[in-house]
Amino acid sequence: MSSASPFTQPRAVWAVAFACVVSFMGIGLVDPILPALADDLHATPSQVSLLFTSYLVVTAVAMLVVGAVASRIGAKRTLVVGLVIIVVFAALAGASDSIGGIVGFRAGWGLGNALFIATSLAVIVASASGGFAGAIILYETALGLGIAVGPLLGGELGSISWKGPFFGVSALMFIALVATVAFVPSMPKPARPTSLSAPLRALRHRGLLVMGLTALLYNWGFFTMLGYAPYPMELDAHHLGLVFTGWGLLVALFSVFFAPRLQARFGTAKVLYVNLAALGVVMAVIAAGVSTPTTVIVAVIVSGAFIGINNTLTTQAVMLVSPVERSVASSAYGFVRFIGGGLAPFAAGKLADAFSLSVPFYLGGVTFVLAIFVLATGHKLLGEAERDLATPAAHPEPAVTPTADLPA
Structure with a gap:
């Protein structure tokens, strides 16, 4: 595996990485x-x-x-189309004056987000120096920075008007669009286009299904916290932005610097088991202390460390645990995990309305613990994936065909 620094990269990689930062800002921007x-x-x-x-x-x-789509029109065009959609729908969300309108425009934003994030890592791996692991680190750095900066920007612009964060993302994504057009080269399309049914068929592979279900449960707890923790904090937009910026900084630091060290010392499976258990405890603390803003604030910030570790190790593992093409594996995995993230805030709202605000957080804690048991059913496969990552000769790095072979 190359020893080159993951942060010494050509302009094409930095252009996509910048767009990744802005894209991931959208996760915490609205908090x-x-x-x-x-x-x-x-x-x-x-x-x-x-x-x-x-x-x-x-x-x-x-x-x-x-x-x-990407296998037919190419990686760069897929990135550009995704960025254009985000620019347009983020601006439309800011211009809307009804909650229904914003929800609808966020759906359009999600379409652009899928086109972009499902292709961006592929392009980074295809263009980056430092090998597969180095590309993952760079990608997770962009994710961490985006998650950290998103709430800060959202808080500052949101203190002026709730419309500000939406227009801010639209403007920044337009800059990313220009950079992508200017610096990312066109890449060859694969000889054989990917079929529409490939991601669903890929879920027949046990390793990929186990990782997907684990991520679904993890994302249920994660987005319950992200979507509902701001309410019991009882803070204004500016101070909420600072709280989630502190959370995001821990996500970035533990994702990039601590996760690889813990993985090397204890192994992927053991770290993930302890990590998910710790997240379950954090959610129980939030649930029990939901009437005490300080407790919720501290617990949310601390959770950033565990989320950062989980993101990096899971991203690496899922890219290696399935025998299918990485872009197909990523699409299948993304489908399952984002379903969990999408349904969780809706369910949390219904539970909070019917019972109390603590109930969604207790459920989120339970899903983190359940994820441990699901992950344990694939313990052997996870160990094999980890050994492949440590021995490049056993799992050679992919050729530069981002829409066919690389992670997305």
Whole structure:
């Protein structure tokens, strides 16, 4: 495996990485403005939670067709189309004056997000120096920075108006669009286009299905916290932005610097088991202390460390655990995990309305623990994937055909 620094890269990689940062900003961007949206648009928290549901469910379903699209029009064109859609729908969400309109435009945003994120890692791996592991680190760095900066930007712009964060993302994505057009070269399409049914058929492979179901449960807990934790904090948009920025910084630091060290010392499976258990404890703390804002704030920030570790190790494992082409594996995996993330905020809203605000967090804690048992059913396969990652000769790095062979 190459010893080159993952941060010494050509312009094409930096252009896509910048776009990745802005794309991932969209995950936490709306967190600081959730209470303001509810107040200004006279909506309930469960209605506002649909901003996550529409965005993530559409992203999930679109994942099933992105591979087929990219294999026919090429990776660069897929990136450009995705970025254009995000620019347009983020601006339309900012221009909307109803919660229903914003939810609908977030769905369109999710389509663009699927086209972009399902292709961006493929392009980074195809163009990056430093090998597969180096590309993963660079990608996770972009994810961490985006998650950290998103709430900060959302809080600052949201303190002026809840419309600000949407227009801000639209403007930044336009810059990323220009950079992608200017610096990312056209890449060859695969000789054989990917079929529309390939991602669903890939889920017949036990390793991929286990990782997908584990991620579904993990994302259920993760997006429950992301979608509902802002309410019991009782903070304004500016201070909510600072809280989630602290959370995002821990995501970035533990993703890039601590996850690889823990993996090397203890192994992927053991780290993930402990990590998921720790997240379950954090969610139980939030549920028990939901009436104490300080408890919720501290617990959410601390959770960033465990989320960062989980993101990096899971991304590596899922790319190696399935025998199918990596782009197909990624599409199938993305479909399953984003379904969990999309349904969780909606279910949390219904549970909070019917019972109390603590119930969704207790359920989120349970899903983290259940993920441990699901992951354990694939323990042997995970160990094999880890050995493949450590021995490149046993699992050679893919050729530069991003829409066919590379992770997406």
